[in-house]
Amino acid sequence: MLRKCLEDIAPYSPGKPIDEVKRELGLEEVYKLASNENPLGPPESAVEAMKLAAGKVSLYPDADAFELKSALAKFHDVKRSQIILGDGSNELLKLLSLAFLNPGDEIIMPKPSFGEYSRTAKLCDASVKAIPLTEDYVIDLPAMVAAISSKTKIVYICNPNNPTGTVVDKQLLKQMMHRMKDIIVVLDEAYFEFVQDENSPDGVAFFKEFPNVVSLRTFSKAYGLAGLRVGYGICHEEIVAAINKVREPFNVNSLAQVAAIAALNDGEYLEKSIRHNAVERDFLYNELKKRGFQVVPAEANFMLVDVVRDSVEVFQGLLKKGIIVRSADIFGYPTKIRLSVGLHKENEAFLKALEEYMGI
Ligand SMILES: Cc1ncc(COP(=O)(O)O)c(C=O)c1O
Known part of the structure; x- marks a missing residue:
């Protein structure tokens, strides 16, 4: 069966x-x-926001999360239509796979890295090329790019990489982008806010320059809301539209939406x-x-x-x-x-x- x-x-x-x-x-x-x-x-601000919203949980949440997307659009200086929300950024990995991977397609990911890239690809009968890190535990961008084939649909760059905590160099990534023009480049930036190395790329800035980049962020780590499950992607409208076709309509619940807005505003x-x-x-x-x-x-x-x-x-x-x-x-x-x-x-x-x- x-x-x-x-x-x-x-x-x-x-x-x-x-x-x-x-x-x-x-x-x-x-x-x-x-x-x-x-x-x-x-954040206390998020807890208070949830208390206020708790009395309304008999209603379905806003499926398009107007307020949260507006807050994120302002925060990142992008359009609302360039934002997709997920039940954690984890869900967005699955939705990306469902939206883009046909059986026989391929993804490229670092090894070791976050296991959900391969798990969600395999769910779609896609194959996985896992490219070893360098000796310094850093994602080997040139080797990943060299591994691209006509079947490659998505390249995952986990930055900082889980489990090593290392980052890639933004100049090197920039040099590699022209060789990944026809592929979706996902920068999984779950730990972005903690990075202090100025040579590490900012996925949102990359997206503004390269429309095939998806920057994935989350409220689970630096914003302290892991239990609520809110993640988001910043990407081209066409990718948002594709993901909306496979997304469950109410994938971010109403308490998570208000808490995320409060956390985002809580500098x-x-x-x-x-x-x-x-x-x-x-x-x-x-x-x-x-x-x-x-x-x-x-x-x-x-x-x-x-x-x-x-x-x-x-x-x-x-x-x-x-x-x-x-x-x-x-x-x-x-x-x-x-x-x-x-x-x-x-x-x-x-x-x-x-x-x-x-x-x-
Ligand atoms: C690299 C990476 N990406 C994505 C996630 C998923 O985070 P969440 O679904 O809580 O947003 C994690 C969680 O640990 C992670 O380590």
Whole structure:
């Protein structure tokens, strides 16, 4: 009964939920540094906006999200018609695949990177060319471009890349654009707001210069609204129109819409969130280096740490101490963990647990 293409697809495996770990291990205090969430909690402004809107949830949401799209259009200086919203940016990856990939078409993605590019392509019976990163853990743009064939429809550039946290160079990307003219170039910028490297590209600026670029952003990370599921794409009207054909009409619920507007207008929260991440990312990086660990310098709110041992075992060892991280084994790094930046006390607790576990 099952479609053939599903045989090769594994369901998404999320980070372990805090309550599950508490229940299973009988722990009272558990810190999750596994899913690249915002440790500051949601913006108060967004919570207040949802309280006000809660009394209206008997009505369907605005299917076209007029207010949210208007706010985003103003924020990015683009047209409302160049914005598409998703149930998280994750949904937009699926919608892009559904709208553009026929069986036999091909996507090109970095390896390792966010698994949803390949999962959603395979759902459409498309094939996946996964191009290894450079030795510095950076997306190899020339190699990706060299891999383009007549079947290639979409090239995914995850910037910063998950799980490495590294960014591509905007000049190099610009040079490569003329070789990707007939292809949709998706810049997945889920962690865009955290980037400090000025040589990293801004996908929205790229879209303004190259109409085949799709910039994907999200309210899940720097804006602290992961549980609400709001992501958006900025792209050409024709791509928006295509995605609208496969989109479920009410894919962004009414509370998510008002919360996203409030968060977008809450510059203070965003600034705090970016500052916190920069400070704590440096703290973790320096403390880990001091203890002799190799860490990939990251521009996102997570980092890859080489724990030198089997990282699945390290994951389990830390779990018993109430710290949830992610083994990077699934990304092809058997001795690395992916660590999300937490609150200062969570980061300290992680360092202490790691020291205890490793006996250092
Ligand atoms: C690279 C990347 N893209 C997209 C997403 C999806 O984010 P969301 O669906 O919450 O917007 C994530 C989530 O972790 C991610 O790491």
